[in-house]
Amino acid sequence: MAAKIAYDEVEVGTELPAQSFPVTRATLVRYAGASGDFNPIHWNEKFAVEVGLPxxxxxxxxxxxxxxxVVTDWAGDPAAVVEYGVRFTKPVVVPNDETGALIEVSAKVxxxxxxxxxxxxLTAVSAGQKVLGMSRAVVTLA
Amino acid sequence: MALDQSFVGRTYPPTAPYEVGREKIREFAEAVGDANPAYVDREAAKALGHPDVIAPPTFVFAITFKASGQVVEDPQLGLDYSRVVHGDQKFAYTRPVRAGDRLSVTSTIEAIKSMAGNDILDIRGEVRDESGEHVVTAWTKLVSRAPEEA
Incomplete structure (x- = not known):
């Protein structure tokens, strides 16, 4: 492991550079293929509505x-992440348009x-709502 | 319908090995828009001390989730998968997944709870490489939502 951030240089409260991630329907189709998760709630609007989603x-x-x-870009080596957990609190709703949705992620030590x-x-927000809860990573620094 | 508590602690047989391909890692990294060179460039990965390209932290979920199918599709358990949503997910890594790994998953039911008519199932997947060394543990909480009132 070769994290580029030194343990001695961070303090409780140190903020990591925030990032925003756009998500369109095309993003979801691509992720479905790469991950093997073809649940239709992620690509079929009719199905999603039928099961009670907006x-x-x-x-x-x-x-x-x-x-x-946000963490791996900061640490440099993704292997610096030794634990990572989240709770899925709210869905990221992705309309069928050019813009889609935006996931805004901030993080601090x-x-x-x-x-x-x-x-x-970590804090992840989409359309003004927190979409992840209890989102925490343990990271080994240099 | 509440799930049978006697399934808590049940461990399912290890899955047949999944071979991690370099191009599959690339495909996954591109799908999440992650340009970190450690995922696609062997030399960049080596410069960080890895023997080959490594996978993004959440890549292994595709493998552990497939393995958890043994649990969610166990007819004796009787989970209604059509009503299942993903509640929590956690990973603890001994080392990153990397190209060439042949990974096997052993799934265990850690807990079964019932809250407000929802069935909550905690599954732990232990991921080991071909030599039996631990790579990562994945904890997945699935929530089977109670049917709507008629």
Whole structure:
């Protein structure tokens, strides 16, 4: 592992560079193919509405994958992430237009642990609502 | 209908090995729009100390979720999968998944709860490589929503 951020240089409260991730229907079709998750709630509006959703929603695992990029881009080596967990609290609703949805992710160091590890807490918001809860990563720094 | 508590602690047989392909990692990284060179460029991965390209942290879910099919499709358990949503997901890594890995998953039912008519199922998937070394553990919480009142 070769994280580019030094443990000694971060403090509780250190903010990681925030990022925004656009999601369109095309993004979801592509993610479905790459991940093997072909649940129609992620691409078929009629089906999504029938099961009580407002529209097609993003794969929770897509949101989880996007959010951790704030941490892996910061740490440099993705293998610096030794633990990562989320709760899927609200769906990311993806309308069938050019814009789609936007997932805005921010993160900060919440605790300094032993063995040069830190806990990073993430916040992911789409359309003004938190879409992930209890979103935490443990990261080994240099 | 509440699920049978006696299934808590049940462990299913390890899955047949899944071979992690370099191009599958690339496809996944591109699908999540992640341009980190460690996922696609062997030299970049080596510069970070990895023997080959590594997979993004959540890549392994495709493997563990497929393995959890043994549990959710177990006719004796009787989960109504059409009403299942993904509640929580967590991973703990011993090392990153990398190209060439042959990974096998052992799934265990950690907990079964019933809350407000919803069935909540916690599944732990232990992912090991061909030599039996631990790679990552995935915890998946599935919630089977109660049927709407008629």
């Amino acid at each position: 529209d097609v929603i993003a794969h929770g695992m897509f949101t989880m994958a996007a959010a951790i990029r 919440a605790a300094k642990l032993d063995d040069r590890r830190v806990r990073v807490d």
